[in-house]
Amino acid sequence: MKKIACYLMTRNIYKDVLPSLKSLLKNGNVDRVYLLIEDDDIGFDLPARVITVNISKWKGQLRPDGPNMGCRWSYMVMLKVIICKMFPKLHRILTIDVDTIVRGDLSPLWDIPIGDYYFAGAREPYWTKKLCRDYVNAGVLMWNMDKMRDGTADYVLAVLNYRHFGLVEQDALNEICAGKFRIFDAAYNAGDWTEPPKIEIRIRHYMASKGMWKVEPEVEMYGRMPWEEVLG
Numbered sequence: 001m002k003k004i005a006c007y008l009m010t011r012n013i014y015k016d017v018l019p020s021l022k023s024l025l026k027n028g029n030v031d032r033v034y035l036l037i038e039d040d041d042i043g044f045d046l047p048a049r050v051i052t053v054n055i056s057k058w059k060g061q062l063r064p065d066g067p068n069m070g071c072r073w074s075y076m077v078m079l080k081v082i083i084c085k086m087f088p089k090l091h092r093i094l095t096i097d098v099d100t101i102v103r104g105d106l107s108p109l110w111d112i113p114i115g116d117y118y119f120a121g122a123r124e125p126y127w128t129k130k131l132c133r134d135y136v137n138a139g140v141l142m143w144n145m146d147k148m149r150d151g152t153a154d155y156v157l158a159v160l161n162y163r164h165f166g167l168v169e170q171d172a173l174n175e176i177c178a179g180k181f182r183i184f185d186a187a188y189n190a191g192d193w194t195e196p197p198k199i200e201i202r203i204r205h206y207m208a209s210k211g212m213w214k215v216e217p218e219v220e221m222y223g224r225m226p227w228e229e230v231l232g
Contacts, residue, residue, distance in 0.1 A: 001091065001092065001110055002031045002032060003029065003030045003031045003032075003094075003106070003107060003110050004030065004031060004032045004033070004034065004090065004092075004093050004094070005024060005028070005030050005032075005033050005034075005093070005094040005095070005096055005106075006033065006034035006035070006036055006083070006093055006094070006095055006096070007020070007021070007033075007034075007035050007036065007095075007096060007097075007098055008036045008055070008074075008076040008077070008079060008080055008083075008095065009035065009036065009037055009038075009074075009076065009098065010037075010038055010074045010075075010076055011037065011038050011039060013074075013098055014037065014042050014043060014044075015044070016098050016211075016214065017035065017098045018222075018223055019101065019214075019218075019219045019220070019221075019222035019223040020096065020097075020098050020099070020100045020101060020102065020222070021033065021035075021050065022222045022223075022225050022227075022230045023100075023101045023102040023103070023218075023222045024096070024102040024106075025047065025049065025050070025230050025231065026102075026222075026225075026229075026230045026231075026232075027102045027103055027104055027105070028102040028104075028105065028106040029105045029106060029107050030049075030094075030106060031049070032049055032050075032051065033049060033050045033051070034050075034051050034052075034053055034087075034093075035050060035051070035052045035053070036052075036053050036055045036076070036079075036083075036086070037052055037053070037054060037055070038054065038055075038056045039054060039056070040054050047227060047230075047231060053086070055079065055086060058079050058082065058086065059075065059079070061079070061082065061157060062075055062078055062079070062157075062160075062161060063161045063162075066160070066161045066162070067161075067162065067163060067164035068160055068164060068165060068168050071168055073168050077138075077168050077169045077170075078157065078160050078168060078169055080095055080138070080141075080169055081148075081153055081156045081157050081160070081169050081172070081173065082153045082154070082156075082157050083095065083143060083145070083148075083153075084143065084145040084146075084148040084149050084153050085149070085153060087145065088149075090145050091144075091145055091146055092110060092114075092142060092143060092144065092145060093142075093143050093145060094106065094109060094140070094141070094142050094143075095140070095141050095143065096139070096140050096203070097139040097140065097205065099139075099205065099206045099207065099208060099213045100139065100140065100203050100204065100205045100206070101203070101204045101206075101216075101218050101219060101222060102202065102203050103200075103201055103202055103203065103204060104187075104200060104201070104202040105202065106188065106202060106203070109142050109184065109188060110142075112142060112182060112184060113182075114142065114144045114147075114182050115144070115147075116147070116180075117144055117147065117180055117181050117182045118143070118144055118147050118148055118152060118173075118177045118180050118181050119141045119142060119143045119144060119148075119173070119177070119181050119182075120141070120142040120144075120181060120182040120183065120184045121136030121137060121138065121140065121141045121142070121181065121182075121183070121184065121189065122136060122137055122140065122183070122184060122185070122186040122188060122189035122190075122194040122195065123135065123136055123137075123183050123186065123194065123195050124136065124137050124193050124194055124195075125194075125195050126193065127174075131174075133178055133179070134178075134179075134181070134183060135174045136170075136173075136174060136181060136183065137170065137189055137191070137193060137194050137205070137207075138167075138169055138170035138173060139189055139191070139205050139207065140188060140189035140203055140205060142184070152176070152177065155176065156169075156172055156173060156176050156177075159172055159176060160172050185197060185198050185199055186198075187199045187200060187201050187202045187203070188202050188203050189203055189205050190202075190203060190204050190205060191204070191205035191206065191207040192207055193207060204218070206219070
């Protein structure tokens with residue numbers, strides 16, 4: 001199975017993805033990366049393994065006056081729930097936020113048995129305890145694309161179009177898919193809100209507001225790293 005990852009980005013954060021993208025290509029052992037953007041061209045050169053896809057047409061799936069359209073998060077977080085429709089031939093895909101740095105091999109994520117589950121993610125202990133059920137952070141998710149195509153993707157988006165959620169797609173997915181997703185070790189989404197990792201961190205998720213994550217030393221290091229070094 002091809003190991004494919006993707007980022008969803010509005011144009012104001014196109015260049016912000018570079019540190020995470022470079023760390024993913026250098027350390028993550030992925031075969032291909034898709035950058036899902038609002039334009040036909042991202043405006044800068046990328047390696048051949050990175051493919052940009054204009055998904056602006058999918059914005060028509062969202063109600064312009066919907067209850068989550070005015071939130072501080074990009075509307076792209078809602079389009080994440082229908083990624084299985086954007087790539088109808090893919091079986092699995094890893095979605096990852098831009099405020100992350102990949103530190104190690106991500107191959108084990110593609111080996112997680114998720115045949116009967118919609119996705120896999122890292123548990124957030126606060127909400128898990130408060131809700132008395134597993135609750136995951138949506139910043140890094142491994143999607144079972146075939147399972148999401150059973151009508152669940154369309155249903156989650158429909159609910160997002162008519163109900164307000166504080167954490168938008170994260171809250172909606174955790175509510176609608178409760179009991180139907182797997183938990184992976186927080187080493188693959190290590191941040192302030194996820195559980196302590198049981199193994200060495202593979203993805204550091206800064207989960208930082210107001211862009212403060214951009215000045216983290218390893219973020220700056222990968223941002224400066226030339227492609228020649230990234231690609232070996």
